[in-house]
Amino acid sequence: MKIGIIGAGNIGAILARKLGAAGHEIKLANSKGPESIRDLAAEVGATAMTKEDAVTGVDTVILSIPFSAYRDLAGLFEDVPDNVVVVDTSNYYPFRDGAISDVDGGKPEAVWVTEQIKRPIIKAWNAVLAATLAEKGVEKSQPGRIALPVAGDDLEKKSLVMQLVEATGFDALDAGGLVTSWRQQPGTLAYCTELTAGELQSALEKADKIRSAGNREALVKVFMEKGSSLTHDDIVAQNRAGTA
Numbered sequence: 730m731k732i733g734i735i736g737a738g739n740i741g742a743i744l745a746r747k748l749g750a751a752g753h754e755i756k757l758a759n760s761k762g763p764e765s766i767r768d769l770a771a772e773v774g775a776t777a778m779t780k781e782d783a784v785t786g787v788d789t790v791i792l793s794i795p796f797s798a799y800r801d802l803a804g805l806f807e808d809v810p811d812n813v814v815v816v817d818t819s820n821y822y823p824f825r826d827g828a829i830s831d832v833d834g835g836k837p838e839a840v841w842v843t844e845q846i847k848r849p850i851i852k853a854w855n856a857v858l859a860a861t862l863a864e865k866g867v868e869k870s871q872p873g874r875i876a877l878p879v880a881g882d883d884l885e886k887k888s889l890v891m892q893l894v895e896a897t898g899f900d901a902l903d904a905g906g907l908v909t910s911w912r913q914q915p916g917t918l919a920y921c922t923e924l925t926a927g928e929l930q931s932a933l934e935k936a937d938k939i940r941s942a943g944n945r946e947a948l949v950k951v952f953m954e955k956g957s958s959l960t961h962d963d964i965v966a967q968n969r970a971g972t973a
């Protein structure tokens with residue numbers, strides 16, 4: 730499959746490497762332009778290009794950019810055929826992205842993104858820490874395999890994205906449509922907590938929309954206070970404790 734990835738940071742670069750290794754042809758883009766990621770692209774087995782070129786002639790586009798940057802992508806998909814699958818890995822953090830009143834008011838992040846880019850998306854790989862994505866993917870047969878939620882309204886496109894998630898080393902769990910995708914946003918038990926499929930299903934069912942934004946802010950405070958003294962396992966444990 731031909732895949733364009735926009736965003737060559739923590740998540741975009743790992744996805745480029747993993748999906749390239751799984752046999753897909755990867756185009757990689759960022760905001761600064763192809764020259765700035767030429768070496769990275771070569772290292773992960775992708776081809777660096779502009780974002781306009783990265784959405785042209787591909788089967789799937791993966792967006793992995795800061796939440797506030799989606800406003801810059803208005804118009805990018807105007808000439809992209811409807812059958813191209815658009816995946817989004819983003820999460821909203823007000824301290825980083827600036828306050829967005831619609832989302833603060835309860836609009837699911839994925840719905841807001843869809844409105845900015847004027848294309849329905851499939852939400853995937855948003856609820857996994859970069860270090861988990863890089864290091865904890867395993868073969869399907871292995872016990873205790875971590876599961877990731879995948880939300881979206883188009884069942885055929887969601888099924889295809891679930892196959893891509895599996896190819897990165899994780900069980901893919903159908904988490905429903907975009908309107909209920911708040912169940913996998915920051916501040917919920919499904920978010921970056923390294924759960925197995927059964928545990929994740931239960932976490933999605935128990936998610937509490939009212940509490941999630943408060944949980945998110947409390948966790949940000951802890952992470953800012955403790956900073957680099959936290960290990961990866963500490964972060965996962967903190968995410969679980971702060972959302973249980």
Ligand SMILES: NC(=O)c1ccc[n+]([C@@H]2O[C@H](COP(=O)([O-])OP(=O)(O)OC[C@H]3O[C@@H](n4cnc5c(N)ncnc54)[C@H](OP(=O)(O)O)[C@@H]3O)[C@@H](O)[C@H]2O)c1
Pocket residue numbers: 735736737738739740741758759760761762765780793794795796798801802818819820821854855856857858859860
């Ligand atoms: N890090 C994690 O553990 C993690 C886990 C799950 C989900 N996420 C979410 O996934 C998204 C990406 O996270 P990240 O940690 O990979 O971010 P990151 O390391 O900061 O990388 C962001 C990438 O997006 C590019 N970008 C920014 N604005 C752009 C624009 N207008 N057009 C095209 N490219 C643009 C940047 O390119 P330039 O450098 O050229 O500006 C950079 O390559 C975020 O929404 C984040 O919340 C992150």
